[in-house]
Amino acid sequence: MAPDGTPDLKVVGTRPIRPDGVDKVTGRAQFGADFQLPGQLVGKVLRSPHAHARIRSIDTSKAEAIPGVKAVMTAADMPEITSEEAFVGEGPADFKDMSGNTMARDKALYDGHAVAAVAATSAAAADAALAAIEVDYEVLPHVIDVEDAMVEGAPVLHDDMFTSGVDPKPATPSNVAKRMVFELGDVDAAFEKADIVIERKYKTAPVHQGYIEPHACVAQYAADGQVQIYCSSQGQFMVRAYVAKLLGIDISEIRVTPLEIGGGFGGKTLVYLEPLAVVLSRKSGRPVKMAMTREEVFRGSGPTSGGTVWVKIGAKRDGTIVAGDAVLKFQAGAYAGSPVGPGCMTAFAVYDLQDVRITGYDVVTNRPKVAAYRAPGAPISNFGVESAVDELARELDMDPVELRLKNAAKKGTKAAYGPTFGDIGCVETLEAVKNHPNYNVPLGPNQGRGVAAGFWFNIGGESSATVNINEDGTAVVATGNPDIGGSRASMAMMAAEVLGIDVERVRPIVADTSSVGYCFLTGGSRVTFATGMAVVEASKSAVNELKARAAKTWDIPVDAVEWEDGRAVPAGSNAGDFEPLSLEDLAAKSGRTGGPIAATSSLNAQGAGPGFGTHLVDVEVDRETGHVKVLRYLATQDAGRAIHPSYVEGQIQGGAVQGIGWALNEEYIYDDKGRLENPGFLDYRIPVASDLPMIDTVVVEVPNPRHPYGARGVGEVPIVPPMAAMANAIQDAIGIRMTELPMSPPKVRKAVDEQAAAEE
Amino acid sequence: MARIVLTHSACRQYTGGTAELESDATSIRGLVRDLEARFPGLGRQVEESMAVAIDGVMHQDDLTAPIPEGAEVYLLPRIGGG
Numbered sequence: 001m002a003p004d005g006t007p008d009l010k011v012v013g014t015r016p017i018r019p020d021g022v023d024k025v026t027g028r029a030q031f032g033a034d035f036q037l038p039g040q041l042v043g044k045v046l047r048s049p050h051a052h053a054r055i056r057s058i059d060t061s062k063a064e065a066i067p068g069v070k071a072v073m074t075a076a077d078m079p080e081i082t083s084e085e086a087f088v089g090e091g092p093a094d095f096k097d098m099s100g101n102t103m104a105r106d107k108a109l110y111d112g113h114a115v116a117a118v119a120a121t122s123a124a125a126a127d128a129a130l131a132a133i134e135v136d137y138e139v140l141p142h143v144i145d146v147e148d149a150m151v152e153g154a155p156v157l158h159d160d161m162f163t164s165g166v167d168p169k170p171a172t173p174s175n176v177a178k179r180m181v182f183e184l185g186d187v188d189a190a191f192e193k194a195d196i197v198i199e200r201k202y203k204t205a206p207v208h209q210g211y212i213e214p215h216a217c218v219a220q221y222a223a224d225g226q227v228q229i230y231c232s233s234q235g236q237f238m239v240r241a242y243v244a245k246l247l248g249i250d251i252s253e254i255r256v257t258p259l260e261i262g263g264g265f266g267g268k269t270l271v272y273l274e275p276l277a278v279v280l281s282r283k284s285g286r287p288v289k290m291a292m293t294r295e296e297v298f299r300g301s302g303p304t305s306g307g308t309v310w311v312k313i314g315a316k317r318d319g320t321i322v323a324g325d326a327v328l329k330f331q332a333g334a335y336a337g338s339p340v341g342p343g344c345m346t347a348f349a350v351y352d353l354q355d356v357r358i359t360g361y362d363v364v365t366n367r368p369k370v371a372a373y374r375a376p377g378a379p380i381s382n383f384g385v386e387s388a389v390d391e392l393a394r395e396l397d398m399d400p401v402e403l404r405l406k407n408a409a410k411k412g413t414k415a416a417y418g419p420t421f422g423d424i425g426c427v428e429t430l431e432a433v434k435n436h437p438n439y440n441v442p443l444g445p446n447q448g449r450g451v452a453a454g455f456w457f458n459i460g461g462e463s464s465a466t467v468n469i470n471e472d473g474t475a476v477v478a479t480g481n482p483d484i485g486g487s488r489a490s491m492a493m494m495a496a497e498v499l500g501i502d503v504e505r506v507r508p509i510v511a512d513t514s515s516v517g518y519c520f521l522t523g524g525s526r527v528t529f530a531t532g533m534a535v536v537e538a539s540k541s542a543v544n545e546l547k548a549r550a551a552k553t554w555d556i557p558v559d560a561v562e563w564e565d566g567r568a569v570p571a572g573s574n575a576g577d578f579e580p581l582s583l584e585d586l587a588a589k590s591g592r593t594g595g596p597i598a599a600t601s602s603l604n605a606q607g608a609g610p611g612f613g614t615h616l617v618d619v620e621v622d623r624e625t626g627h628v629k630v631l632r633y634l635a636t637q638d639a640g641r642a643i644h645p646s647y648v649e650g651q652i653q654g655g656a657v658q659g660i661g662w663a664l665n666e667e668y669i670y671d672d673k674g675r676l677e678n679p680g681f682l683d684y685r686i687p688v689a690s691d692l693p694m695i696d697t698v699v700v701e702v703p704n705p706r707h708p709y710g711a712r713g714v715g716e717v718p719i720v721p722p723m724a725a726m727a728n729a730i731q732d733a734i735g736i737r738m739t740e741l742p743m744s745p746p747k748v749r750k751a752v753d754e755q756a757a758a759e760e
Numbered sequence: 761m762a763r764i765v766l767t768h769s770a771c772r773q774y775t776g777g778t779a780e781l782e783s784d785a786t787s788i789r790g791l792v793r794d795l796e797a798r799f800p801g802l803g804r805q806v807e808e809s810m811a812v813a814i815d816g817v818m819h820q821d822d823l824t825a826p827i828p829e830g831a832e833v834y835l836l837p838r839i840g841g842g
Binding site for chain 1: 765767768769770773779808809813815816817818819820821822825832834836837839840841842
């Protein structure tokens with residue numbers, strides 16, 4: 001036991017080679033599009049070319065007559081679902097909307113909205129069938145921008161949508177699905193006490209998660225009604241539940257086998273193709289494989305919201321922030337359900353602030369329905385608030401890290417969203433920045449330094465794990481969460497820690513829905529925390545059984561046996577004088593002492609520790625081109641306890657890089673008809689290695705008391721601060737406050753020109 | 761007796777704007793029942809759509825979590841993630 005009370009650990013905190021590494025670097029790993037079944041058909045989707053159109057009729061007869069075409073489907077082949085809410089990813093989802101998003105029923109609500117699908121013996125036949133489907137559209141006026149969608153007279157997407165959260169309930173439909181207000185203390189009175197008030201409006205663009213692997217699946221509907229689905233997703237149990245609900249199939253009839261996932265970041269917490277493939281398989285009697293093209297990924301799957309953020313911050317002359325007010329307007333895409341709620345709650349969460357009010361609006365527009373993306377909603381509000389805090393620091397002539405340290409949330413602080421924080425590491429991440437060499441590197445002309453801090457709640461939830469002790473003393477750990485960020489390694493490490501064996505002797509697997517207990521999806525940075533707890537509990541049960549076998553062998557009470565370093569030993573001299581029995585010894589004789597040794601744990605983990613991070617970036621701005629070069633980037637974060645530090649660092653680096661893309665380049669560009677003009681990585685620019693310096697990381701560890709080893713989720717926080725940090729660095733470099741994302745070369749160049757014109 | 765704080769308008773709409781309540785419930789299940797009895801619709805709202813923070817620890821889909829005497833309980837929208 002360490003002086004701080006944390007246990008001495010032999011495996012947790014080390015950096016073993018990932019168990020899935022060889023498969024992935026040799027190409028043996030099977031991702032969604034790699035999987036094949038004998039006799040499978042090619043499934044393809046017909047998508048709306050219109051941003052908003054009523055579907056008068058769909059004639060599939062010519063498509064069905066094409067040789068090789070085995071099935072054609074429309075929404076008429078799916079049950080019509082009444083409104084029913086469920087929860088997944090970043091917020092509540094309505095099954096009626098989910099069904100409509102999967103396949104348009106009466107109206108196409110965005111360019112790329114699925115309206116029909118086909119299955120054929122070849123891609124050519126499928127393409128011919130798509131071309132032969134005749135859809136009679138009545139094109140309607142559309143709206144793309146969130147604030148345009150809120151004005152009176154804007155084209156209304158849903159005639160049955162009346163703004164909730166306002167009193168009295170509106171009598172006319174609106175694109176504003178919901179208004180919400182979070183309020184603590186007396187905000188107006190608090191602003192009266194402020195010496196300085198900063199007030200400004202910011203805007204962010206919707207951005208895609210940019211996962212490299214497009215959505216793909218194979219589905220087989222057997223003659224007896226049994227359904228097999230093989231797909232890449234963030235949750236095989238999520239896919240099973242959604243397909244069951246959307247198609248009216250019993251859950252027991254569906255088995256979902258998870259394939260490797262090539263990135264998700266929240267974007268694979270929904271179903272798009274799977275229900276269609278099942279219907280096409282049912283109609284054709286053959287397995288059906290479907291895979292999106294990159295263009296389809298952009299046009300047909302969910303990005304995260306864009307939005308506007310109005311921020312007002314009041315502070316005393318000594319730098320004490322006394323009041324915060326914000327109004328967030330998030331576009332949800334074609335159906336309600338933007339992450340504006342968490343955007344509101346996280347907006348000021350970095351700070352010890354007792355008087356705060358945030359008003360949020362959830363607004364539908366003629367864009368793809370948004371999906372979760374790391375820390376959903378938080379990066380948007382954070383861009384506004386952390387930009388405003390930087391402006392405050394400049395107004396006060398105060399170091400931006402010192403200003404944040406003066407106001408930072410700490411243990412005992414009442415969070416700006418309400419509850420009192422327990423053990424958190426906000427201050428520690430700020431101090432790690434201050435103590436890092438990057439903080440003092442001299443800057444040259446047109447170079448600037450920016451800082452921003454961010455927060456995310458993290459979640460727990462339902463998880464299951466099974467630990468099987470093999471007869472040679474090795475172990476298999478089965479869980480039900482797709483491995484997105486190295487969770488196989490962390491599950492194996494936690495099991496090895498409890499069992500007291502080398503991690504190489506533990507084989508972690510991601511099991512299908514019929515082979516392991518229920519697990520909520522891989523999202524919200526919950527797996528290392530929640531599924532890790534299930535693994536630890538199952539491993540402890542296995543150890544208890546191993547101790548019981550030793551007790552039987554020695555003919556002593558089980559409480560006279562202890563487990564040390566992978567061996568059963570007598571608890572003391574009174575227990576008897578026996579040679580230790582290793583896990584291998586006990587496993588080899590398990591058949592003669594009671595049978596195989598296996599243990600399972602299912603739990604609902606609560607108390608995921610909140611996460612904080614602070615980012616520091618140096619940039620150089622080319623005033624001629626508007627190009628922003630990232631010179632140095634440092635991300636510090638509280639991981640609670642890093643189970644596998646390399647994967648924690650990788651999560652932090654990945655989040656930071658996605659944030660840099662969000663800050664500098666990424667946006668959806670629509671033409672005047674509402675058609676997406678840049679659905680590909682050539683025109684939708686995500687950062688590549690040559691754009692970036694090494695992303696330096698500092699992992700600080702303030703253990704989460706609710707996890708056996710102190711772990712916190714780490715995948716969400718690192719995408720929260722980058723946008724504001726980049727904007728603050730650009731301000732520092734050229735004296736221009738960029739308030740709208742992306743801060744792409746044309747926008748920066750325009751701002752430089754305007755600055756020059758103003759100075760003339 | 762626990763102090764129940766409603767920061768979100770989705771909850772306050774059931775209480776006529778009241779932001780703080782007291783409850784003698786000893787678990788989230790008891791709190792849901794208590795709120796539903798006093799403010800019809802609020803208990804269901806909490807059970808289906810809210811997270812419950814008890815003395816700073818977040819609980820979701822956990823009706824069995826105990827609420828200690830004197831606890832500070834916040835009702836918040838559920839949290840997900842990416």
